[in-house]
Amino acid sequence: MDKMPAWADAVLVPLISILLAAALSAIVILAIGEDPVAAFKLMVDGALMRSSGWGYTLYYTTNFIFTGLCVAVAFHASMFNIGGEGQAMIGGLGVALVCLFIPFPHWSVALLVATLAGAAFGAVWALIPSYLQAKRGSHIVITTIMFNFIAAAVLNYVLVNLLRPTGAMDPATAIFPQATHLPTFQDMFAPEGSRMFRGSPANVTFFIAVLACIGFWFLIWRTKLGYEIRAFGFSESAAKYAGISPVRITIVSMLISGGLAGLMALNTTMGEAERLVLNATEGAGFIGIAVALMGRSHPVGVFLAALLFGFLYQGGAELALWTNIPRELITVIQALVILFTGALDNMVRMPLERLFLAARRRDS
Amino acid sequence: MDFATLLQVLDSTVRLATPLLLACLAGLFSERSGIFDIGLEGKMLAAAFASAAVAAMTGSVWVGLLAGIVASLFMSGIHGLASITFRGNQLISGVAINFLASGLTVLIAQDWFGQGGRTPSLMGGGRFEPITLPFAEALRGVPVLGPVYAELISGHSILVYVAFLMVPLSWFILYRTRFGLRLRAVGEAPEAVDTAGVSVIGLRFAAVAICGLLCGLAGAYLATGLQAGFVREMTAGRGYIALAALIFAKWRPWYALSACLLFGLLQAVALRYQNIDLGGITIPVQVMDALPYILTVVILAGFVGKAIPPRAGGEPYVKER
Numbered sequence: 001m002d003k004m005p006a007w008a009d010a011v012l013v014p015l016i017s018i019l020l021a022a023a024l025s026a027i028v029i030l031a032i033g034e035d036p037v038a039a040f041k042l043m044v045d046g047a048l049m050r051s052s053g054w055g056y057t058l059y060y061t062t063n064f065i066f067t068g069l070c071v072a073v074a075f076h077a078s079m080f081n082i083g084g085e086g087q088a089m090i091g092g093l094g095v096a097l098v099c100l101f102i103p104f105p106h107w108s109v110a111l112l113v114a115t116l117a118g119a120a121f122g123a124v125w126a127l128i129p130s131y132l133q134a135k136r137g138s139h140i141v142i143t144t145i146m147f148n149f150i151a152a153a154v155l156n157y158v159l160v161n162l163l164r165p166t167g168a169m170d171p172a173t174a175i176f177p178q179a180t181h182l183p184t185f186q187d188m189f190a191p192e193g194s195r196m197f198r199g200s201p202a203n204v205t206f207f208i209a210v211l212a213c214i215g216f217w218f219l220i221w222r223t224k225l226g227y228e229i230r231a232f233g234f235s236e237s238a239a240k241y242a243g244i245s246p247v248r249i250t251i252v253s254m255l256i257s258g259g260l261a262g263l264m265a266l267n268t269t270m271g272e273a274e275r276l277v278l279n280a281t282e283g284a285g286f287i288g289i290a291v292a293l294m295g296r297s298h299p300v301g302v303f304l305a306a307l308l309f310g311f312l313y314q315g316g317a318e319l320a321l322w323t324n325i326p327r328e329l330i331t332v333i334q335a336l337v338i339l340f341t342g343a344l345d346n347m348v349r350m351p352l353e354r355l356f357l358a359a360r361r362r363d364s
Numbered sequence: 365m366d367f368a369t370l371l372q373v374l375d376s377t378v379r380l381a382t383p384l385l386l387a388c389l390a391g392l393f394s395e396r397s398g399i400f401d402i403g404l405e406g407k408m409l410a411a412a413f414a415s416a417a418v419a420a421m422t423g424s425v426w427v428g429l430l431a432g433i434v435a436s437l438f439m440s441g442i443h444g445l446a447s448i449t450f451r452g453n454q455l456i457s458g459v460a461i462n463f464l465a466s467g468l469t470v471l472i473a474q475d476w477f478g479q480g481g482r483t484p485s486l487m488g489g490g491r492f493e494p495i496t497l498p499f500a501e502a503l504r505g506v507p508v509l510g511p512v513y514a515e516l517i518s519g520h521s522i523l524v525y526v527a528f529l530m531v532p533l534s535w536f537i538l539y540r541t542r543f544g545l546r547l548r549a550v551g552e553a554p555e556a557v558d559t560a561g562v563s564v565i566g567l568r569f570a571a572v573a574i575c576g577l578l579c580g581l582a583g584a585y586l587a588t589g590l591q592a593g594f595v596r597e598m599t600a601g602r603g604y605i606a607l608a609a610l611i612f613a614k615w616r617p618w619y620a621l622s623a624c625l626l627f628g629l630l631q632a633v634a635l636r637y638q639n640i641d642l643g644g645i646t647i648p649v650q651v652m653d654a655l656p657y658i659l660t661v662v663i664l665a666g667f668v669g670k671a672i673p674p675r676a677g678g679e680p681y682v683k684e685r
Contacts, residue, residue: 028468028471031475032471032472032474032475033475080453080455080456082455082459128661132661132664132665136664136665136666137666138661138664138665138666139664139673141402141455142607142611142660142664143661143664145402145604145607146604146608146657146658146660146661146664147657147661149601149604149653149654149657150654150657150658150661153650153651153653153654153657154650154654156650156653157648157650157651160650161648286459286463289456289459293456324474324475325471326470326471326474326481328466328467328468328470328471328474328481329467329471330467331463331466331467331470332463332464332467332468332471333467334463334467335460335461335462335463335464335466335467336460336464338456338459338460338463339442339446339457339460339461339464342452342453342456342457342459342460343446343447343450343452343453343454343456343457343460344445344446344450344452344457345450345452346450346451346452347450347452350450
């Protein structure tokens with residue numbers, strides 16, 4: 001017998017967790033002598049009340065959709081991929097290599113090839129940890145953490161020693177050729193001469209992220225592979241009994257996961273910076289953990305959670321600009337969301353379950 | 365490389381290995397009791413900030429050390445609450461703790477000191493001063509052994525000696541006391557410990573508390589011994605290197621010492637030499653940075669020895685009803 005109706009599990013538990021995280025964040029803001037209500041208003045003003053604010057919010061959202069889906073796919077196979085950060089870094093390398101060395105006639109072709117390259121590079125970076133998990137039983141959490149650091153060292157080496165243009169000081173590649181520059185929201189939606197989305201980095205990659213959400217839903221709930229992934233996630237022994245190969249599912253789901261993380265580089269590297277910089281990922285791989293947990297590993301949930309974090313990121317930047325509250329407030333909120341929706345899930349769930357049971361008993 | 369340079373590199377190895385060793389032993393206690401802890405980094409960071417902040421305000425490094433331990437214990441408390449009491453996912457809880465420390469330390473530092481997320485530089489009594497061991501100066505003239513004693517063994521701050529003494533102490537606690545036996549048992553077969561009438565929850569909380577204490581020492585050493593004050597993200601991945609060392613050491617105290625010394629040596633060499641020239645082949649500094657992680661993956665893969673974690677690690681204990 002289910003203790004709770006499905007809607008309560010999908011909506012009520014995350015909602016209460018977010019409210020708890022928000023309340024604690026407000027206390028933190030109060031404790032450093034600022035006004036939480038005013039801070040929230042400022043965040044809404046900066047992130048949602050102007051078109052350029054939306055441009056930034058959706059830019060961050062795009063990153064978080066990719067990394068959120070990356071973590072979510074692994075969650076469905078009951079694995080925890082902490083390596084989204086490293087996979088996105090290496091994905092960025094793939095995107096940068098094709099952008100720099102293939103002369104593209106048009107951005108659409110460039111986008112297509114870069115999508116494949118980013119996904120392939122990200123997937124390759126997830127391959128070794130997944131192989132070790134499947135074949136040698138090394139814990140995927142530890143190996144992906146290690147691979148994050150190895151990725152940072154690889155990227156550092158490549159940028160400093162190989163791809164840095166001669167004479168340049170900062171560890172970054174040259175600017176990509178003009179033909180690979182992706183259209184921004186301003187190019188696409190702003191009427192001639194208007195200031196809509198001016199200067200904001202949101203670009204066509206956002207729609208690829210939305211497509212990825214739809215594709216994710218189709219893959220997980222409408223294909224044989226998705227069924228196998230979920231079956232493996234529920235019970236490894238049952239999946240094995242049903243003839244599903246644990247090795248294959250572990251590796252394939254991690255490849256998809258790494259590929260999704262690699263796609264994030266389209267947005268940051270090709271869409272925004274238009275060159276590969278050392279810190280292109282900016283911790284987005286880790287925010288994917290919060291996004292996937294909050295979104296309950298469902299694409300709609302991931303999309304909404306990514307939007308919330310996009311808002312928090314842009315709003316946090318506004319706060320840092322206008323008040324004495326540093327950007328790290330967002331890190332605290334992120335930590336609280338991970339804590340309440342992930343680790344302290346039972347703290348919220350147990351009393352709720354008791355409540356629903358009591359209500360049902362009264363009804364009957 | 366001459367003798368004096370070698371001594372300097374080894375000296376800095378000892379210094380750099382100290383926080384790794386303390387954090388590694390912290391993880392050892394926690395993971396041996398069945399509680400995975402990837403939040404070592406966060407606890408160290410919280411302790412580093414608290415100790416530097418309080419030492420800067422009171423001028424006493426000892427009060428600072430105490431504050432660091434309290435901060436680290438607080439983080440441990442959250443981890444225990446999430447992973448023992450509410451039977452949540454220990455890995456996710458660890459991730460949350462790392463971010464919580466990373467955000468809160470800068471937030472509070474900015475509020476208290478207004479220096480862009482750092483504490484003022486510590487001076488005088490606010491730092492752990494190097495201790496000169498007896499006869500260090502007198503024996504300096506003795507060939508080879510004299511300089512080794514004076515440079516390498518003498519002249520570190522008290523926490524370095526504490527860290528190295530923690531190795532035999534941890535071994536003794538884990539392998540020669542009743543508490544240690546139970547602690548190791550609870551990480552392998554908690555149901556057996558429960559059947560024997562010993563509290564699984566109590567033991568695990570004790571282990572998590574020891575972990576917090578040791579991480580507190582590690583963080584305090586970073587901010588008040590190794591450096592003079594707190595800067596943002598000053599742990600710089602040391603918590604993860606300690607985790608790597610723990611796996612490298614196969615969850616054993618003496619192996620932990622050698623693993624931490626090895627990783628400390630790698631750090632010391634990377635710090636001193638940018639690129640190493642080995643007879644025509646240049647090893648870039650990035651290889652040195654990545655080597656601890658690569659070695660750990662190789663060990664984890666079981667190609668060189670096999671690292672087997674405690675059997676009940678990562679699983680919350682549910683009493684049968």
